[in-house]
Amino acid sequence: MLSITINNLHFPNPFLLASGILDESADTMFRIIKHGAGGVVTKSIGMKKRGGYQNPVIYELPYGLINAMGLPNPGIEAFGEEMKKLKNCGVPVIGSIFGGTTDEFVYLAKKMENYGADAVELNLSCPHAKGYGMEIGVNPNLVAEIVGEVKKSVSIPVWCKLTPNVTDIVEIAKAADKADALVMINTLKAMAIDIEAQRPVLSNTYGGLSGPCVKPVGLRAVYDVFKEVDKPIIGVGGVCSWTDALEYFMAGASAVQIGTAIATKGPTIFAEISRDVADWLKKHGYDSIKDVVGVAHR
């Protein structure tokens, strides 16, 4: 009922771990898989080791989180050890990568493929790292070039994660024409000021807003792109409950990724959402989650 296939990859359920959340080490990803994730996306990995920004890197709000981790990662060479452990983990492993140039993306994608990643997810959307992510992902020409070159150099599916910090996300989605699937949305560029300290809270000043408050934005992005682009969409942004997930499916997502909700609901959220979405499908006479993908467009 919940199993899905995207780009010939089989997922036991459509609830995947989002990049950046509890996915720096294989052991933690294994644990999330045990809790019922249908697939995992790794932390975004770059060419070289990065420690990330100085604390504070996260700010809790009643309606979400602002984070500026600063793309911490051990570097692609060292990450091979974690990827090796994830072989035979039972669900697809999507290697997230970030580069500053097309060549870097190509190199990282090939590495991930060699490590056994089932797909790569191009981080063209992180809103808080200079020279990376969104700084590239707002430019349709760069997006088209990077996706095109990566696609030519690997045989595994290429997913492209898009930023909502653009005037028209449909334009960027179309620029990523060669991608096998689109992942949307990354966080919204944001900040917070502490009025007693009279200064920005995050050491990087700017961060990315995630959590319940961004769901309507993500939903709108998925809905708009589904109308215009004929390829699988993975919905991300504020999925905290089975109703949130169903909204994304109805807007046109074939799967969703879950991240921030783990902070408030714990890793058990995966099994809970699977159970509750399956219940809803049964109650409404559906045989498969596939049957509700995009139904809101009827």
Added chain:
Amino acid sequence: MYRVVRIEKVVQETPSIKSFYFVDNSNPAPGQFYMVWIPGVDEFPMSISAIDDLKRFTVKKIGDGTAAMHNLQEGDRLWIRGPYGRGFKPTDEPALVVGGGTGMATLAPLINALRDADVIIAARNEKELLFVDEFPDKEVHIATDDGSRGFKGFASELAAVLIDKKEYGMVYTCGPEPMIKAIVDICLARKIPVQASLERFMKCGIGVCDSCSINGFRVCADGPVFSEKELAQMTELGKWKRDPSGMKVKI
């Protein structure tokens, strides 16, 4: 969002450790921690070392953030969020509490909450012993690495002696990880329940970023206090930790 608290009192506990007293209406369990922000400097995790009308952080100077905190005085402010994590589970059975260095800060509110506890306070030398006079109603043993006071040797060696003399229903520990590892091994071998409070480089404090994980256990959200069943699964305990990039490095 942060709460701003005023420092009511500062006490120099040892040459490298200071206590900061403050008023805050949160209600932490022993073993829980807060994230403390020194604006413009750093934010870092700090366990609560007293839970009364006046709460207390007991801080060793180890980095930029804690050094900046050591410069603060009565009347200065701290920005805090929390409490976070899972604290100690208290027991009614006779307990042995083993604290090394600032590990005693984490254990102090637990010791005061226990009915029947013997305590080992350990440090490198006499000057760095923390809270030796804080538990007048408990049996307190002292151990120093250099023998300048009490038992000469590691806390784990003294713990083994005490454990073999008396039947404890629970062992609690916090301190340097090699000490924790040695005590956990002693307890696992003798099938004595043990709870240990662990420390890792921490960023978010709320269980999402994976930087403090040890074998898939999040120190900030699943811990910082773990029990024997979890500790036994931690092949990295006492051996490996992760640096800020997530790279595995030897302890």
